[in-house]
Amino acid sequence: MEKKFTPQGFGSAAVHAGHLQDPNYAHQTPIYASSTYVFDTAEQGMRRFAGEEEGYIYSRYGNPTIAEAERKITALETFGLDVQAKGILHASGMAAISTLLLSTLRAGDKILTHYSLYSGTDNVMRTILPHFGIEAITMDMQDLEKVEDVIQHDRHIKLLYLETPANPTIQIVDIEELTAIAKRYNLHVACDNTFATPYLQQPFRYGVDYIVHSTTKFLNGHGTAIGGILIGSDVERMKDHITKSHRILGGNGNPFDAFLLTQGIKTLELRMERHCSNAVKVADYLEKHPAVAKVNYEGLVSHPGYEVAKKQMRKPGAMLSFELKGGMEAGVDCMNRLQFCTRTVSLGTVDTLLCHPPSMTHFSVPKEQRERYGITDGLIRMNVGIENVEDILADLEQAIR
Known part of the structure; x- marks a missing residue:
């Protein structure tokens, strides 16, 4: 029927x-x-x-x-x-x-x-x-x-x-x-x-x-x-x-x-709700961290696209990136110290994924061009997953020196 x-x-x-x-x-x-x-x-x-x-x-x-x-x-x-x-x-x-x-x-x-x-x-x-x-x-x-x-x-x-x-x-x-x-x-x-x-x-x-x-x-x-x-x-x-x-x-x-x-x-709405609520908390934590120079997340008032994002998006998304003050060495060290979050490229999965764009996803982009785009040596990209957020934050705390 x-x-x-x-x-x-x-x-x-x-x-x-x-x-x-x-x-x-x-x-x-x-x-x-x-x-x-x-x-x-x-x-x-x-x-x-x-x-x-x-x-x-x-x-x-x-x-x-x-x-x-x-x-x-x-x-x-x-x-x-x-x-x-x-x-x-x-x-x-x-x-x-x-x-x-x-x-x-x-x-x-x-x-x-x-x-x-x-x-x-x-x-x-x-x-x-x-x-x-x-x-x-x-x-x-x-x-x-x-x-x-x-x-x-x-x-x-x-x-x-x-x-x-x-x-x-x-x-x-x-x-x-x-x-x-x-x-x-x-x-x-x-x-x-x-x-x-x-x-x-x-x-x-x-x-x-x-x-x-x-x-x-x-x-x-x-x-x-x-x-x-x-x-x-x-x-x-x-x-x-x-x-x-x-x-x-x-x-x-x-x-x-x-x-x-x-x-x-079929579970897109449910997943995105949890992804987004977790990402807001992670972004807020990172913005206050003394080892972090900058956080790129449209849900933060400090983001230059904050007002535009509010206009065209239902809520801030699940993706963010953050720049570590220690540059390439700090970025690689952070990736190596992860214990709970997943060290890999790609994004959008239910588990939290971190990658280091300068040496991974954007390695093929010339360095001068990368830096002009804001892809610095200390940049980490993060897909905030749907796990309990306290576990995500605990892993970041021990990984970021």
Whole structure:
């Protein structure tokens, strides 16, 4: 029986949205481990390839397990908004970003973006896209007048690319104001919403055209699968041009990881509530610590993006970074002394993760550029988990000299 009930709460949507009744009435959508699909007749195959009939053809083109994850995430990004959108699941966040950039830009075009992007995104823009004749302009987007001046005087700029909060300095940019500027000059706007998740922030609310996520992170929540998604508010373009680009480029997700992702999303609201409440307490502790020079966390009044974050985020997130006064030696020493928190890269899992960006995630970014972005030698990035906060604080106390 088809359900017609519309959930009123975000948590309810996270559990139920996107689910279609399985033909065999399985409670959970099964893992459809099939590379291809059969046709009743040759004519049916012809209709499906021509786009005249809905149905699956080949799992690089679409898969029932993958489709549920796409529908669920899209429903959360548009929850409570008068916005239609379509999502396409990818093998990774970088695959989703690559599909976005290669399907929306051409030789001679430029991207306008800001400092302190995820290192993979920075690398694509800095080392890959120039081979295709596409240039990235990186600037401080806190100065809105300067942003508009740059756009106004360079008609080759076609895409405004945002990441907020940004990795790993937790820089906040104003989605609403920047999107308004971009739209005055007919630019497309994309936003990486990985750190915030749709529970804390919905970029479509402000007129953004595309949202990307590394679903590996908070959406999955348990560190069990790699994935990414690209969601666009121009449904017809997503179904046609973007889908064709995605299929040709081959960055499709897989049904096993999509199943794990779908299960993880069901507890997103509960997890983010605990992540965020713990992060506020950890940030407050670190800001008062004598060995800490600076704490980057949008929930602190001292953060330059505090007011903007209050405007566009439901509450401060789970990610923070802090700079130790002792530089590289202090950063490495802190990492080595951890006993309870986890020493690893990535983020978004239920356990607390710490990494040292200068020697790990952002090692490939030139030192001069890293420091200009605020990624100093003593910087530690922290994914505050959902454990009891007193255990997190106790481990930090003994690790930070």
